[in-house]
Amino acid sequence: MPLILPGNVGSATAATGFNVANSVRMNAADSAKMTIDFSGAGNQKKFTISCWVKRARITPDASQTILSNYADVNNFGNFTLNTSDKLSFVNRDGGTFNTNIATTRLFRDPSSFYHVVLSVDTTQSTDTNRIKMYVNGVQETLFSTSTYPDQNTDLKFNTTATTNFGSWSGSAQYADGYYSELVFIDNAQLAADQFGEFDDSGIWKPLESVADLTFGTNGFYLDFKDSANLGNDANGGTDLTEVNLAATDQSTDTCTNNFATLNPLHSIGASSELSQGNLEYDPSGHHRIISTIAPSSGKWYAEVKGIDNPDKFNAGVCYYPIPANGSISSFAFGQGINGDVGRWSNDFGIKANGDYGHDNSWSSYMASLEGENNNIVGIYMDLDNYKLYFSKNGSLVSSTGKDLTNNGYPYGFISVGEAATFQWNFGNPSFAISSGNTDDNGYGNFEYSPNITGDGAAKKFYSLNSKNLAEYGG
Numbered sequence: 315m316p317l318i319l320p321g322n323v324g325s326a327t328a329a330t331g332f333n334v335a336n337s338v339r340m341n342a343a344d345s346a347k348m349t350i351d352f353s354g355a356g357n358q359k360k361f362t363i364s365c366w367v368k369r370a371r372i373t374p375d376a377s378q379t380i381l382s383n384y385a386d387v388n389n390f391g392n393f394t395l396n397t398s399d400k401l402s403f404v405n406r407d408g409g410t411f412n413t414n415i416a417t418t419r420l421f422r423d424p425s426s427f428y429h430v431v432l433s434v435d436t437t438q439s440t441d442t443n444r445i446k447m448y449v450n451g452v453q454e455t456l457f458s459t460s461t462y463p464d465q466n467t468d469l470k471f472n473t474t475a476t477t478n479f480g481s482w483s484g485s486a487q488y489a490d491g492y493y494s495e496l497v498f499i500d501n502a503q504l505a506a507d508q509f510g511e512f513d514d515s516g517i518w519k520p521l522e523s524v525a526d527l528t529f530g531t532n533g534f535y536l537d538f539k540d541s542a543n544l545g546n547d548a549n550g551g552t553d554l555t556e557v558n559l560a561a562t563d564q565s566t567d568t569c570t571n572n573f574a575t576l577n578p579l580h581s582i583g584a585s586s587e588l589s590q591g592n593l594e595y596d597p598s599g600h601h602r603i604i605s606t607i608a609p610s611s612g613k614w615y616a617e618v619k620g621i622d623n624p625d626k627f628n629a630g631v632c633y634y635p636i637p638a639n640g641s642i643s644s645f646a647f648g649q650g651i652n653g654d655v656g657r658w659s660n661d662f663g664i665k666a667n668g669d670y671g672h673d674n675s676w677s678s679y680m681a682s683l684e685g686e687n688n689n690i691v692g693i694y695m696d697l698d699n700y701k702l703y704f705s706k707n708g709s710l711v712s713s714t715g716k717d718l719t720n721n722g723y724p725y726g727f728i729s730v731g732e733a734a735t736f737q738w739n740f741g742n743p744s745f746a747i748s749s750g751n752t753d754d755n756g757y758g759n760f761e762y763s764p765n766i767t768g769d770g771a772a773k774k775f776y777s778l779n780s781k782n783l784a785e786y787g788g
Contacts, residue, residue, distance in 0.1 A: 332522040334366070334568040336538040337494035338559070339591040339744065340480045342371055342378070345488055346563065347481035348536075348545045348554040356472040356500035356532035363393055363432040364497040364509040366520065366569035369424045370592045371490035372399065372578050378489050379482045380430070381498065383471045391471035392482050393432045395421060400458060401447055403432055405469045413463045415445050418456040424578055424592060425606035427492070427569040429510055429518060435503035436467045448506035451518040472500055472532055479536070479554060492591055494538065494568045495520055500530025520569055525549075538564060565591065567742045567779075571757070574607040574616075574727070574740040574778040590744035593737060596622070600732040602655075605740065607778050608634055608726035612786035614695045615753070615764035615775035616727050617739040620666075625684045626734035630655040630663020631695050631702060633723040655730050662702055662718060663728070664691070670704075670716060680704060680711040690761050694768070694775050697725055701769060708762035715768050727778075741777025753777050755785070 340346045363381050371378070382392040388409040396402040399420040405413035421428055431448040438444045441462035447454040463469065479496065480489035497509065508527060510520050524535060535549040541564040545554030567573040575592035580603070587597045595603055605616075620627040632655065655663030656671020664670050670679035683689050683706070692705035694715075701715030718725070729736050737745050741758025751760040758764070758777030765774050776782040 332520065332570065334494050334520055334537075334570045335566070337366070337368075337492040337565045337568045338536075338538045338544050339492055339563045339565045339567075340489040341563070341590055342488035342490040343589045344558045345481075345485070346558045347484065347488065348479040348556050348559070349484065350477050350534070350552060350554045352472070352474055352477065352532045354531070355474055356530060358468040358470075358472050359434075359436045359466065360501050360503050361434050361472050361530075362497075362499040362502060362504040364429070364495070364499075364504075364506075366427045366429050366494045367395075368427045368492040368567065368569075368572070369395070369421070369490070370492070370575070370578070370588065372422050372424055377402070377482065377487045378491075379478065379480060379487045380489065380493075381496075382478045382482045383473055383475055384478060384483045385470065385473065385475035387483070389470050389475070390483070391469050392487075394482070394487065401430060401449065401454070402459075403445060403447070405463065405471070407470055411461065412467060413445065413469065414459050414461040415447065415457055416459040417447065417449075417454050418458045419449075419454070421449070422579070424491075424575065426572055427494070429506065429520070429569065431504075431506045431509065433503045433505060434469065434471075436463050436465060436469065439465060441465075446503070446505075451506045451510055451512060453506070492565055492567050495524075496536040497524055497527070498529075498532070498534050499527060500532040502528060502530065562744060562746055565742055566757075566759070567591070572780040573742040574605045576603050576738060577606045580604050590737070593739070593742075593744040594735065595729060595731065595738070596735045597731045598733065600730065602728060602730045604632065604728045605726040605778065607783070608724035609697060609778070609783060609787045610722065610724040611697050612782070613698060613773060613775040614778050615760070616693050616741075616778065617690050617743075617760055617762065618693065618727075618729060619688060619690045619737040619739070619745065620683060620734065621687055621737055622735035623731075623733055624686050624689065625666050626731050627666040627683045627689075627691075627736075628654045628656075628663060628731060629691060629727070629729040629736070630661060630693065631718070631725050632658075632661035632728045633719065633721065633725045634660075655728050660719070661728060662716060664704060672716070680706055692762055693727060694764075694766060694773070695725060695727070696768070696773065696775070699769070703766060703768050705762065705766075710766055710768075713766075713768050713770075741779060753782070755782060757781060
């Protein structure tokens with residue numbers, strides 16, 4: 315079975331059914347956000363926020379805002395993942411926090427999407443009914459902080475002050491990750507089942523359409539389908555204004571087809587070394603990082619681009635030796651926390667000088683990458699035949715694959731660097747693609763073809779996402 319650390323694919327495992335086409339990749343390092351100023355106040359007692367969120371940056375340096383309404387530091391409402399990785403809603407009125415709700419549960423999984431709903435109606439007579447939160451279709455009932463507003467309180471949300479998607483005050487607490495199906499409902503407290511449903515296997519998935527909902531005066535719906543206008547209100551209202559977002563921030567990594575990224579929880583370095591939706595890696599030390607998804611069968615393709623300090627390029631694949639008790643250590647590489655990919659018995663990779671290595675045995679293999687920025691190395695991982703191939707800028711290095719260890723463990727893609735910047739593409743790139751190649755299932759966007767002839771046979775490789783895993787992942 316495919317291994318996704320530390321959680322699971324969630325709603326994205328299903329190979330069929332309704333498909334959400336796009337998400338937006340929010341990058342905190344770019345101060346990315348969207349804003350809207352409503353022409354008039356809506357209902358400040360009743361409103362609902364629904365969104366699918368896949369986290370990227372996992373770090374205690376700041377909260378990461380989903381949606382906020384901000385007048386000034388003493389008057390705001392904020393729906394966020396806070397510094398403790400809890401889902402939180404706060405409301406401050408005249409300098410006093412009259413609402414402060416935070417879950418007991420932590421949400422630290424960067425490998426899958428959460429569906430989060432904030433449902434508000436301060437007219438309710440029971441205080442716990444005034445603020446409700448749902449995650450993946452289930453109402454949260456355990457809270458570490460639970461200050462509820464008084465009955466009939468007008469909250470500092472849905473006012474004419476600026477509403478921010480992805481930022482608290484417009485200049486702080488930026489979101490970092492992938493966001494799809496963002497809905498804001500004015501004048502109604504809705505439960506999660508208005509936005510999603512459980513399928514026959516018990517997986518929570520989005521409803522095919524939210525068009526039948528009543529959005530109210532200031533309601534909006536962002537589906538992120540227009541790369542030239544990511545803030546487009548698909549409900550037909552006023553569009554949100556994009557700030558520090560580009561067409562390349564449109565993503566096909568969604569709640570119905572979840573793509574691999576790099577895993578900040580399984581790196582010797584800091585989460586801050588990752589950006590662009592955990593696809594760009596800029597380690598300050600000799601740090602390793604591995605993909606969130608590690609399959610145990612199938613044929614998988616990824617591209618890695620060295621954009622800075624190419625003399626430190628080092629990438630390949632490694633397997634996870636799972637302990638007998640099934641637990642995963644905080645650094646799940648089995649052997650060592652340093653060293654080039656290829657130094658240890660469980661990894662296989664190439665260095666910038668072109669050498670190929672496994673178990674600290676190195677040999678000349680491909681043309682050097684040293685002194686050349688922006689080379690794209692293709693990595694073809696065949697777990698049906700336990701073979702590994704590499705290409706440089708679309709040219710296969712050798713049609714004879716390198717042998718991988720056949721021990722039944724799942725394999726992931728891995729890179730090591732020091733003061734070098736890598737951009738990974740698992741089919742959902744953060745950088746512009748000039749040619750545009752999909753796999754044979756029509757998924758992914760690669761600079762070069764995922765298909766090769768290796769060891770005398772035509773081989774089709776696939777982008778590492780949940781739709782393909784459901785078909786080929788074993």
